[in-house]
Amino acid sequence: MASSPCSAAGGSNFDCGLEIKTRSVEQTLIPLVSQITTLINHKDKLKKSEKTLRAIQKVGQAVSVAVGRFVAVGEAIALENEELKEEMSHACFEARKAGTAIAQLTDVCGVEQSEADGRSTVFSDRTGMVKAARMLLSSVTKVLVLADRIVIKQIISSRNKVLVTLQQLEQVSTFQEFVQIFSQFGNEMVEFAHLTGDRQNDLKDEKKKARMAAARAVLEKCTMMLLTASKTCLRHPDCESARINKDAVFQRMRLALDQVIEIVTDARTSGESKALPMSIYAGIKDFKGKVEGLRDSLYCVPCEAVAAQLEALVEQTEDFTDSAYTSHEQRESILQLCLITRQETQQLISTWSREQQSVKAKEVTEEVELAILKTCQSVSELRRELHKVAVGRASELLKLHCDHLVLQALKAGGGEGNLEAVAEYGRTLTEQREQLVETCRLLCHISGTEPLEITCIHAEETFHVIGPQIISAAQTLALHPNSKIAKENLDVFCEAWESQLSDMAILLKEINDVFEGRRGDKRTYLSLPRPGKHSANLKTVKAAKLDAEEQTTIAKLGLELRLLTSDVDSELERWEEQEHEVVRQCQSMSSMAYSMYLFTRGEGLLKTTLDLFHQAEVLSEQGLQLCSFLQSFSTQLVDEEKMLVLSEMEKLAASCQQLQVCAKTPVQGKSATFQKVDTSIQNTKGIMTVLVSLLPLCNKLIRKCKSERSSLGSPQHWRERQISTPVKEDALNGKGSNGFGVKSLEQHMANMTFLESK
Secondary structure, eight states: OOOOOOGTTTTTTOOOOOOBHHHHHHHHHHHHHHHHHHHHHHOOOSSSHHHHHHHHHHHHEEEEEEEEHHHHHHHHHHHHOOOOOOHHHHHHHHHHHHHHHHHHOOOTTTHHHHHTTTTOTTTTOOOHHHHHHHHHHHHHHHHHHHHHHHHHHHHHHHHHHHHHHHHHHHHHHOOOHHHHHHHHHHHHHHHHHHHHHHHHHBBBBHHHHHHHHHHHHHHHHHHHHHHHHHHHHHSSSTOOEEEEHHHHHHHHHHHHHHHHHHHHOOOOOHHHHHHOOOOOOHHHHHHHHHHHHHHOOOTTTTTTHHHHHHHHHHTTTTTTOOOTOOOOEEEEEEHHHHHHHHHHHHHHHHHHHHHHHHSSSSOHHHHHHHHHHHHHHHHHHHHHHHHHHHHHHHHHHHHHHOHHHHHHHHHHHHHTTTTHHHHHHHHHHHHHHHHHHHHHHHHHOOOOHHHHHHHHHHHHHHHHHHHHHHHHHHHHHHSSSOOHHHHHHHHHHHHHHHHHHHHHHHHHHHHHHHHSSSSSTTTOOOOOOOOSSOGGGGSSSSOOOOHHHHHHHHHHHHHHHHHHHHHHHHHTTTTTTTSHHHHHHHHHHHHHHHHHHHHHTTOOOOOSSSHHHHHHHHHHHHHHHHHHHHHHHHHSSSHHHHHHHHHHHHHHHHHHHHHHHHHHSOOHHHHHHHHHHHHHHHHHHHHHHHHHHHHHHHHHHHHHHHSSSSSTTOOHHHHHHHHHHOOOHHHHHSTTTOOOOOHHHHHHHHTTTOOOOO
């Protein structure tokens, strides 16, 4: 069971018996736990000062008032949800009863007179206080968990609506009907995107969060595929490859929708019951734990457990040594390290057994300690070699396929109606797919964290599925070489492949960061957009590389930008609430600015000036979204504070608009391109400078607003945020981190040519 605030109140056992799975429930309980801990753990001095008595009474009254407001919300939820009415009403009754008891026990202004009259107080009836506190925490947690079930119910309901519309889309027979239903489908996907995005951010379990992110990524990419695959099938109803292509998209979307429901409901389906085998990284970590545990377990840990663990590890390394793509030298190196680790382990077991049989042995000797260190060192060397092999292969594949020559050949062959060429390059793509799938499997072994393992599995599945879809789309185009819809469909699937290769490059960086101890599990935001997806104006900009002198000039500017991103990151680390909207937006902006800094050094994912300008535009859009949030937040502040926030917000908006205008302005010639790079980085510096002053101000004001609210926060606000999650307006414009980019779909639909000439 996940730990909860209920069991952390000043050493008293307030375990409510309920698993808290979301951060919002946990954060709502923390202030209440703090207040009750104050009451339970007060100094029971013989002489109570007037100040102490007033403080205790004030805390008790605050708890009672907050509980009253909170219960009112719970009772309203009960009235709106018949299936929860009985449970919710009972929990609210218990909470109100406990709140009243606490108010009575803390009414201590005349404590001597009260006790003389025989009335219990927090000083005379500590047992009663603990009992009331336990009942309050248990009942409030029950109300929150029941209310959380409403959120889950909303997600399930939204998924069901999407499924119904998905089935209708699958069965349409005319373009007119398809357009009408797809418009409805787009709106439903926007709602589902925001509900699941909020849930993903709220989850405490990092594995569930990673699985949710993977499922939502599938839905995002498949929505555009569904559009073009369905159009192609409608335009060419007798084409078998078009039907296969379309069916695969619908099937994948259904699986992703089911996975989301499994995550939010904790369902254990047949698919999930197949437990994934332990990765080599996890196995090595477990093995080292057992080995180092021998220091403290001279008489109780069987050596057989250590030996068996090692054999299981060696067996897993066969994924590396049996691969046709592993070089002879790499294979020999892995086998040699396995042999050395076996020998060191056997030596450890032998030495440890002798010590175990010795009557005089009371603690680990130097000989055993040395054997433990050698065994751990040898298995660490094995891990390092496996990491080197997996990462090296992934890097080579990404470099080999960065030009996407096979995809271009498939497009060319399809456009020429050359089925033989499509078949030939289809075989080449299948071979590439097998290499990528196997490489993702090896990366999974050495990824270092469970969320990254899940991301590796998602990448493996994506390559496995999209490869055949590209081939079927190319076959359709080859059969109908003059079909604009078939060409558009192939382009979409090829873009999905290219996108997954880019995602794999980011994944590779994260795995290296974990291996080398950089950033750990800290969330990274690398939002390099796809060319041509964010602004039509950018298509006129030619990609260019800077010469050595220009790189030197820009590098100096980049260093200043790097220092500013470091300042922003330092300010972000001061925030207690790392999931706050301001933190998430600023983390994303800082990471994008950092990638622009890496460009000035000739490193990172931004390879050309065109990449840099794409990144600059996305950064400016993110900044303007932050301005919208700040505008809304400022309405909660008093006039003086509001003016401070609005002043900084205006500076941020101005800098973002300048960067956006610069990024969208087409230029020609090397000199003009260099000037545009210089201006883009200068404007980005301006944005980071504003963030450095804005973040501490927002942190202070948000903490102040939070402390001024009652111990449970505003029930209406909690209810609005957690129970009724409306479709955000930004989602309809394709904005926000939770959307599936529906704007691009709507634009695509508006430009569809359904009456394509035969």
